[in-house]
Amino acid sequence: MKSLFDIGLPVLPTKDDPDRAPDDLPWTVQQLRTAQRQGTQVHEIIAAVAGTNDLATDPIATIRDAAKTIVTGRANGRVAQARLRVTGLAVQYAQLFLPANATLIATERQPVTGGRADLLWLHPTVGYFYDEVKTHRLTPRVEEAALKQMTTYRTAGVTELHTHFAGVRLICLGNARSSLLMTKDGEIVALHESALSPAALRIAPTRTAAS
Template sequence: MRDLHAVPGVFASRPLPYPIYAASGSPSRDQQTRDSHVAVLVHTVIGRVADTCLGAPVADAVAAVLAATEDVVPPGRGAVKTRMLVAGHASKYVTRFLPSAGATFLGAEVPVVRGRVDLAWSHPDCGVWFDEIKVWRHARTVWDWRTYDQIERYLSAGSAMFGDAFTGVRLVVTGHTYDCVLVDPGGEVIPLAESVLAPTALTLGGAA
Protein backbone atom coordinates (compact mmCIF):
# COMPACT_ATOMS: atom_id res chain seq x y z
CA MET A 1 0.00 0.00 0.00
CA ARG A 2 1.37 3.42 -0.88
CA ASP A 3 2.42 5.89 1.80
CA LEU A 4 -0.76 7.91 2.18
CA HIS A 5 1.05 10.61 4.14
CA ALA A 6 3.38 11.36 1.23
CA VAL A 7 1.01 11.60 -1.72
CA PRO A 8 -0.04 15.18 -2.62
CA GLY A 9 -3.76 15.77 -2.70
CA VAL A 10 -4.80 12.81 -0.58
CA PHE A 11 -5.06 11.68 3.02
CA ALA A 12 -2.54 13.57 5.17
CA SER A 13 -2.62 16.54 2.81
CA ARG A 14 -6.31 16.94 3.65
CA PRO A 15 -7.32 17.92 7.19
CA LEU A 16 -9.56 15.77 9.36
CA PRO A 17 -11.64 16.79 12.39
CA TYR A 18 -9.88 16.35 15.70
CA PRO A 19 -10.65 16.89 19.40
CA ILE A 20 -9.44 19.96 21.25
CA TYR A 21 -8.24 19.03 24.72
CA ALA A 22 -6.00 21.04 27.00
CA ALA A 23 -2.93 19.93 28.94
CA SER A 24 -2.91 16.97 31.30
CA GLY A 25 -4.72 17.56 34.59
CA SER A 26 -7.14 20.13 33.20
CA PRO A 27 -10.94 19.76 33.05
CA SER A 28 -10.65 19.40 29.27
CA ARG A 29 -8.20 16.53 29.71
CA ASP A 30 -10.67 14.86 32.06
CA GLN A 31 -13.28 15.32 29.32
CA GLN A 32 -11.04 13.41 26.91
CA THR A 33 -11.02 10.43 29.27
CA ARG A 34 -14.79 10.66 29.64
CA ASP A 35 -15.29 10.89 25.88
CA SER A 36 -13.22 7.73 25.37
CA HIS A 37 -15.38 5.89 27.89
CA VAL A 38 -18.60 7.19 26.33
CA ALA A 39 -17.40 6.17 22.86
CA VAL A 40 -17.00 2.52 23.89
CA LEU A 41 -20.50 2.53 25.36
CA VAL A 42 -21.90 4.13 22.19
CA HIS A 43 -20.35 1.37 20.04
CA THR A 44 -21.86 -1.24 22.35
CA VAL A 45 -25.34 0.28 22.19
CA ILE A 46 -25.26 0.60 18.41
CA GLY A 47 -24.04 -2.98 18.14
CA ARG A 48 -27.05 -4.17 20.12
CA VAL A 49 -29.66 -2.29 18.11
CA ALA A 50 -28.19 -2.10 14.60
CA ASP A 51 -30.15 -5.00 13.13
CA THR A 52 -33.36 -3.91 14.86
CA CYS A 53 -33.05 -0.32 13.64
CA LEU A 54 -32.41 -1.09 9.97
CA GLY A 55 -35.43 0.25 8.13
CA ALA A 56 -37.26 1.10 11.37
CA PRO A 57 -39.17 4.38 11.87
CA VAL A 58 -37.14 7.05 13.66
CA ALA A 59 -39.25 6.84 16.83
CA ASP A 60 -38.76 3.08 17.06
CA ALA A 61 -35.02 3.38 16.44
CA VAL A 62 -34.63 5.97 19.20
CA ALA A 63 -36.72 3.86 21.58
CA ALA A 64 -34.44 0.89 20.91
CA VAL A 65 -31.38 3.03 21.64
CA LEU A 66 -32.85 4.28 24.92
CA ALA A 67 -33.70 0.76 26.06
CA ALA A 68 -30.24 -0.55 25.16
CA THR A 69 -28.57 2.38 26.91
CA GLU A 70 -30.38 1.55 30.14
CA ASP A 71 -28.93 -1.97 29.95
CA VAL A 72 -25.42 -0.99 28.89
CA VAL A 73 -24.78 1.87 31.33
CA PRO A 74 -24.93 0.53 34.89
CA PRO A 75 -26.56 2.55 37.66
CA GLY A 76 -24.30 4.53 39.92
CA ARG A 77 -22.67 7.91 40.32
CA GLY A 78 -22.86 9.87 37.09
CA ALA A 79 -25.03 7.26 35.38
CA VAL A 80 -27.77 9.71 34.41
CA LYS A 81 -25.35 12.04 32.63
CA THR A 82 -23.52 9.16 30.99
CA ARG A 83 -26.78 7.65 29.76
CA MET A 84 -27.81 10.98 28.28
CA LEU A 85 -24.51 11.29 26.42
CA VAL A 86 -24.51 7.71 25.18
CA ALA A 87 -28.15 7.80 24.10
CA GLY A 88 -27.65 11.14 22.35
CA HIS A 89 -24.65 10.02 20.29
CA ALA A 90 -26.11 6.58 19.51
CA SER A 91 -29.45 8.11 18.50
CA LYS A 92 -27.67 10.55 16.19
CA TYR A 93 -25.93 7.63 14.52
CA VAL A 94 -28.98 5.41 14.02
CA THR A 95 -31.14 8.28 12.75
CA ARG A 96 -28.53 9.99 10.53
CA PHE A 97 -25.90 7.44 9.49
CA LEU A 98 -27.45 3.98 9.61
CA PRO A 99 -27.75 2.36 6.16
CA SER A 100 -31.10 1.22 4.83
CA ALA A 101 -32.72 -2.16 5.25
CA GLY A 102 -30.89 -4.61 3.03
CA ALA A 103 -27.46 -3.75 4.42
CA THR A 104 -25.75 -6.30 6.66
CA PHE A 105 -24.27 -5.38 10.02
CA LEU A 106 -20.92 -7.17 10.37
CA GLY A 107 -20.34 -6.26 14.00
CA ALA A 108 -19.06 -3.76 16.56
CA GLU A 109 -15.51 -3.60 17.93
CA VAL A 110 -14.45 -5.92 15.12
CA PRO A 111 -10.84 -7.10 15.55
CA VAL A 112 -8.50 -6.34 12.64
CA VAL A 113 -4.73 -6.21 12.35
CA ARG A 114 -3.47 -3.61 14.83
CA GLY A 115 -6.81 -2.50 16.20
CA ARG A 116 -10.56 -2.87 16.52
CA VAL A 117 -13.00 -1.29 14.10
CA ASP A 118 -15.92 0.49 15.77
CA LEU A 119 -18.55 -0.78 13.31
CA ALA A 120 -18.44 -2.77 10.06
CA TRP A 121 -21.10 -2.92 7.34
CA SER A 122 -21.79 -4.60 4.02
CA HIS A 123 -24.19 -3.33 1.36
CA PRO A 124 -25.23 -5.06 -1.91
CA ASP A 125 -24.57 -1.93 -3.97
CA CYS A 126 -21.92 -0.08 -1.95
CA GLY A 127 -19.61 -2.85 -0.74
CA VAL A 128 -18.00 -3.18 2.68
CA TRP A 129 -16.93 -0.28 4.86
CA PHE A 130 -15.89 0.54 8.41
CA ASP A 131 -17.36 3.30 10.55
CA GLU A 132 -15.02 5.05 12.99
CA ILE A 133 -17.21 6.98 15.42
CA LYS A 134 -15.93 10.00 17.34
CA VAL A 135 -17.90 11.61 20.16
CA TRP A 136 -15.60 14.59 20.67
CA ARG A 137 -17.04 17.63 22.38
CA HIS A 138 -14.91 19.92 20.23
CA ALA A 139 -13.74 19.42 16.68
CA ARG A 140 -12.20 21.51 13.97
CA THR A 141 -10.58 20.79 10.65
CA VAL A 142 -6.80 20.65 11.18
CA TRP A 143 -3.98 18.13 11.00
CA ASP A 144 -4.47 15.13 13.26
CA TRP A 145 -1.79 12.48 12.83
CA ARG A 146 -3.25 10.13 15.44
CA THR A 147 -6.53 9.85 13.54
CA TYR A 148 -4.70 9.57 10.20
CA ASP A 149 -2.60 6.69 11.52
CA GLN A 150 -5.67 4.95 12.92
CA ILE A 151 -7.60 5.23 9.67
CA GLU A 152 -4.57 4.19 7.63
CA ARG A 153 -4.41 0.95 9.64
CA TYR A 154 -8.10 0.34 8.99
CA LEU A 155 -7.76 1.05 5.27
CA SER A 156 -4.95 -1.49 5.05
CA ALA A 157 -6.93 -4.05 7.05
CA GLY A 158 -10.13 -3.53 5.06
CA SER A 159 -8.38 -3.82 1.71
CA ALA A 160 -6.59 -6.98 2.85
CA MET A 161 -9.78 -8.56 4.18
CA PHE A 162 -12.26 -7.58 1.45
CA GLY A 163 -10.21 -6.62 -1.60
CA ASP A 164 -12.01 -4.56 -4.22
CA ALA A 165 -15.28 -4.85 -2.27
CA PHE A 166 -13.87 -2.56 0.43
CA THR A 167 -15.14 1.01 0.00
CA GLY A 168 -13.27 2.77 2.80
CA VAL A 169 -13.67 4.21 6.29
CA ARG A 170 -16.36 6.68 7.28
CA LEU A 171 -15.18 9.05 10.01
CA VAL A 172 -18.44 9.86 11.78
CA VAL A 173 -18.21 12.75 14.26
CA THR A 174 -21.62 12.55 15.92
CA GLY A 175 -21.35 15.96 17.55
CA HIS A 176 -20.27 17.69 14.33
CA THR A 177 -22.12 15.99 11.50
CA TYR A 178 -20.90 18.43 8.84
CA ASP A 179 -17.30 17.41 9.57
CA CYS A 180 -17.91 13.74 8.73
CA VAL A 181 -15.81 12.34 5.88
CA LEU A 182 -15.17 9.19 3.89
CA VAL A 183 -11.56 8.12 3.41
CA ASP A 184 -11.51 5.77 0.42
CA PRO A 185 -9.01 2.89 -0.04
CA GLY A 186 -6.70 5.17 -2.03
CA GLY A 187 -6.59 7.70 0.81
CA GLU A 188 -8.82 10.34 -0.74
CA VAL A 189 -10.69 12.35 1.90
CA ILE A 190 -14.22 13.17 0.73
CA PRO A 191 -16.99 15.01 2.60
CA LEU A 192 -19.34 12.22 3.63
CA ALA A 193 -22.43 13.93 2.23
CA GLU A 194 -20.78 14.00 -1.22
CA SER A 195 -19.45 10.44 -1.15
CA VAL A 196 -20.68 7.05 -2.32
CA LEU A 197 -21.34 6.21 1.34
CA ALA A 198 -23.46 9.26 2.08
CA PRO A 199 -26.49 8.23 4.15
CA THR A 200 -28.77 9.17 1.24
CA ALA A 201 -26.82 6.85 -1.07
CA LEU A 202 -27.11 3.78 1.14
CA THR A 203 -30.42 2.58 -0.24
CA LEU A 204 -30.79 -0.48 -2.40
CA GLY A 205 -30.44 0.46 -6.04
CA GLY A 206 -28.61 3.75 -5.45
CA ALA A 207 -29.32 7.22 -4.16
CA ALA A 208 -32.65 8.00 -2.58
Protein backbone atom coordinates in the same frame (compact mmCIF):
# COMPACT_ATOMS: atom_id res chain seq x y z
CA MET B 1 -4.72 0.81 18.95
CA LYS B 2 -7.82 2.50 20.34
CA SER B 3 -11.21 2.08 18.74
CA LEU B 4 -13.86 2.10 21.46
CA PHE B 5 -12.07 4.80 23.42
CA ASP B 6 -11.95 8.24 21.85
CA ILE B 7 -8.63 9.46 20.54
CA GLY B 8 -7.41 12.57 22.33
CA LEU B 9 -9.47 14.92 24.45
CA PRO B 10 -13.16 15.34 23.69
CA VAL B 11 -14.48 18.88 23.42
CA LEU B 12 -16.80 19.95 26.20
CA PRO B 13 -17.68 23.58 25.34
CA THR B 14 -17.21 26.13 28.07
CA LYS B 15 -19.66 28.89 28.86
CA ASP B 16 -17.22 31.65 27.91
CA ASP B 17 -15.77 30.18 24.73
CA PRO B 18 -17.44 27.09 23.20
CA ASP B 19 -14.96 26.95 20.30
CA ARG B 20 -11.73 26.79 22.25
CA ALA B 21 -9.36 23.96 21.42
CA PRO B 22 -9.26 21.09 23.95
CA ASP B 23 -5.63 21.76 24.88
CA ASP B 24 -6.71 25.19 26.17
CA LEU B 25 -9.44 23.87 28.45
CA PRO B 26 -8.95 23.40 32.21
CA TRP B 27 -9.51 19.64 32.16
CA THR B 28 -9.87 17.67 35.37
CA VAL B 29 -9.26 13.97 35.74
CA GLN B 30 -12.95 13.47 36.45
CA GLN B 31 -14.01 15.31 33.27
CA LEU B 32 -11.71 13.20 31.14
CA ARG B 33 -12.86 9.96 32.71
CA THR B 34 -16.49 10.93 32.30
CA ALA B 35 -16.07 11.88 28.64
CA GLN B 36 -14.13 8.70 27.86
CA ARG B 37 -16.64 6.53 29.71
CA GLN B 38 -19.57 8.06 27.85
CA GLY B 39 -17.79 7.65 24.53
CA THR B 40 -17.26 3.97 25.27
CA GLN B 41 -20.90 3.55 26.23
CA VAL B 42 -22.06 5.15 22.98
CA HIS B 43 -19.96 2.65 21.05
CA GLU B 44 -21.30 -0.27 23.08
CA ILE B 45 -24.89 0.77 22.41
CA ILE B 46 -24.33 1.23 18.69
CA ALA B 47 -22.61 -2.15 18.43
CA ALA B 48 -25.43 -3.81 20.36
CA VAL B 49 -28.34 -2.45 18.30
CA ALA B 50 -26.96 -1.43 14.89
CA GLY B 51 -27.93 -4.61 13.07
CA THR B 52 -31.34 -5.22 14.64
CA ASN B 53 -34.72 -4.71 13.07
CA ASP B 54 -35.87 -3.03 16.28
CA LEU B 55 -33.60 -0.12 15.43
CA ALA B 56 -35.41 0.35 12.13
CA THR B 57 -38.89 0.38 13.67
CA ASP B 58 -38.27 2.44 16.81
CA PRO B 59 -34.67 3.69 17.08
CA ILE B 60 -35.16 5.98 20.06
CA ALA B 61 -36.89 3.38 22.22
CA THR B 62 -34.39 0.70 21.20
CA ILE B 63 -31.43 2.88 22.12
CA ARG B 64 -33.03 4.00 25.39
CA ASP B 65 -33.54 0.36 26.39
CA ALA B 66 -29.91 -0.42 25.58
CA ALA B 67 -28.75 2.60 27.59
CA LYS B 68 -30.63 1.34 30.66
CA THR B 69 -28.50 -1.78 30.54
CA ILE B 70 -25.18 -0.21 29.59
CA VAL B 71 -25.18 3.14 31.43
CA THR B 72 -25.35 1.98 35.04
CA GLY B 73 -23.40 2.34 38.24
CA ARG B 74 -22.16 5.10 40.50
CA ALA B 75 -19.22 5.86 38.24
CA ASN B 76 -21.65 7.64 35.90
CA GLY B 77 -22.60 10.20 38.54
CA ARG B 78 -26.14 11.30 37.74
CA VAL B 79 -27.21 8.24 35.80
CA ALA B 80 -30.26 9.89 34.23
CA GLN B 81 -28.13 12.74 32.89
CA ALA B 82 -25.45 10.35 31.62
CA ARG B 83 -28.05 8.21 29.86
CA LEU B 84 -29.53 11.29 28.21
CA ARG B 85 -26.20 12.34 26.69
CA VAL B 86 -25.19 8.83 25.64
CA THR B 87 -28.63 8.12 24.18
CA GLY B 88 -28.57 11.37 22.22
CA LEU B 89 -25.25 10.55 20.57
CA ALA B 90 -26.29 6.99 19.72
CA VAL B 91 -29.57 8.26 18.27
CA GLN B 92 -27.56 10.60 16.02
CA TYR B 93 -25.81 7.60 14.52
CA ALA B 94 -29.10 5.78 14.02
CA GLN B 95 -30.89 8.73 12.46
CA LEU B 96 -28.07 10.28 10.43
CA PHE B 97 -25.49 7.62 9.63
CA LEU B 98 -27.05 4.17 9.80
CA PRO B 99 -26.36 2.64 6.36
CA ALA B 100 -29.78 1.51 5.25
CA ASN B 101 -30.26 -1.67 3.23
CA ALA B 102 -26.92 -2.89 4.57
CA THR B 103 -25.99 -5.94 6.63
CA LEU B 104 -23.85 -5.59 9.76
CA ILE B 105 -21.04 -8.11 9.33
CA ALA B 106 -18.96 -7.46 12.45
CA THR B 107 -18.39 -5.11 15.38
CA GLU B 108 -15.16 -4.25 17.18
CA ARG B 109 -15.17 -7.65 18.85
CA GLN B 110 -13.79 -9.03 15.57
CA PRO B 111 -10.42 -7.30 14.93
CA VAL B 112 -8.94 -6.37 11.59
CA THR B 113 -5.22 -6.47 10.92
CA GLY B 114 -3.63 -3.76 13.06
CA GLY B 115 -6.66 -2.70 15.10
CA ARG B 116 -10.35 -3.00 15.85
CA ALA B 117 -12.73 -1.04 13.65
CA ASP B 118 -16.07 -0.22 15.25
CA LEU B 119 -18.39 -1.63 12.56
CA LEU B 120 -18.09 -3.51 9.28
CA TRP B 121 -21.04 -3.21 6.88
CA LEU B 122 -21.91 -4.91 3.62
CA HIS B 123 -24.05 -2.83 1.26
CA PRO B 124 -25.57 -4.49 -1.83
CA THR B 125 -24.43 -1.65 -4.10
CA VAL B 126 -21.18 -0.22 -2.72
CA GLY B 127 -19.79 -3.35 -1.03
CA TYR B 128 -17.95 -3.57 2.30
CA PHE B 129 -16.98 -0.55 4.38
CA TYR B 130 -15.89 0.23 7.93
CA ASP B 131 -17.46 2.79 10.23
CA GLU B 132 -15.19 4.34 12.86
CA VAL B 133 -17.30 6.40 15.27
CA LYS B 134 -16.10 9.37 17.32
CA THR B 135 -18.14 11.19 19.93
CA HIS B 136 -16.35 14.53 19.69
CA ARG B 137 -15.49 17.05 17.01
CA LEU B 138 -12.16 16.82 15.25
CA THR B 139 -9.22 19.01 16.17
CA PRO B 140 -5.87 18.94 14.28
CA ARG B 141 -4.30 16.60 16.82
CA VAL B 142 -7.31 14.31 17.02
CA GLU B 143 -7.77 14.29 13.24
CA GLU B 144 -4.15 13.25 12.68
CA ALA B 145 -4.57 10.25 14.98
CA ALA B 146 -7.94 9.37 13.44
CA LEU B 147 -6.51 9.45 9.91
CA LYS B 148 -3.76 7.03 10.94
CA GLN B 149 -6.46 4.76 12.30
CA MET B 150 -8.44 5.01 9.04
CA THR B 151 -5.31 4.20 7.04
CA THR B 152 -4.85 1.00 9.05
CA TYR B 153 -8.43 -0.08 8.37
CA ARG B 154 -8.18 0.86 4.69
CA THR B 155 -5.08 -1.31 4.34
CA ALA B 156 -6.87 -4.19 6.04
CA GLY B 157 -9.94 -3.71 3.86
CA VAL B 158 -8.00 -3.67 0.61
CA THR B 159 -5.94 -6.70 1.69
CA GLU B 160 -8.77 -8.82 3.07
CA LEU B 161 -11.81 -7.71 1.04
CA HIS B 162 -10.10 -6.79 -2.25
CA THR B 163 -12.29 -5.20 -4.93
CA HIS B 164 -15.40 -5.55 -2.77
CA PHE B 165 -14.04 -2.97 -0.30
CA ALA B 166 -15.35 0.61 -0.60
CA GLY B 167 -13.57 2.53 2.17
CA VAL B 168 -13.63 3.75 5.77
CA ARG B 169 -16.16 6.24 7.10
CA LEU B 170 -15.06 8.44 10.02
CA ILE B 171 -18.32 9.31 11.78
CA CYS B 172 -18.20 12.42 13.98
CA LEU B 173 -21.25 12.49 16.23
CA GLY B 174 -22.15 15.98 17.36
CA ASN B 175 -20.47 17.51 14.31
CA ALA B 176 -21.80 15.52 11.39
CA ARG B 177 -20.43 17.77 8.66
CA SER B 178 -16.85 17.06 9.70
CA SER B 179 -17.27 13.34 9.00
CA LEU B 180 -14.88 11.94 6.40
CA LEU B 181 -14.49 9.06 4.00
CA MET B 182 -11.20 7.41 3.11
CA THR B 183 -11.81 5.59 -0.16
CA LYS B 184 -10.24 2.26 -1.07
CA ASP B 185 -7.69 4.27 -3.09
CA GLY B 186 -6.70 6.31 -0.02
CA GLU B 187 -8.41 9.53 -1.06
CA ILE B 188 -9.95 11.55 1.77
CA VAL B 189 -13.22 13.34 1.02
CA ALA B 190 -16.10 14.85 2.93
CA LEU B 191 -18.46 12.02 3.78
CA HIS B 192 -21.57 13.98 2.83
CA GLU B 193 -20.21 14.50 -0.68
CA SER B 194 -19.25 10.86 -1.24
CA ALA B 195 -20.83 7.68 -2.56
CA LEU B 196 -21.04 6.45 1.05
CA SER B 197 -22.87 9.52 2.33
CA PRO B 198 -25.86 9.01 4.63
CA ALA B 199 -28.20 10.22 1.89
CA ALA B 200 -26.79 7.74 -0.63
CA LEU B 201 -27.18 4.80 1.75
CA ARG B 202 -30.50 5.65 3.37
CA ILE B 203 -33.19 3.04 2.73
CA ALA B 204 -33.96 0.46 5.47
CA PRO B 205 -31.52 -1.52 7.62
CA THR B 206 -31.46 -5.32 7.74
CA ARG B 207 -30.40 -7.81 10.37
CA THR B 208 -26.83 -8.83 11.03
CA ALA B 209 -25.29 -11.66 9.06
CA ALA B 210 -25.43 -13.82 12.18
CA SER B 211 -29.12 -13.20 12.92
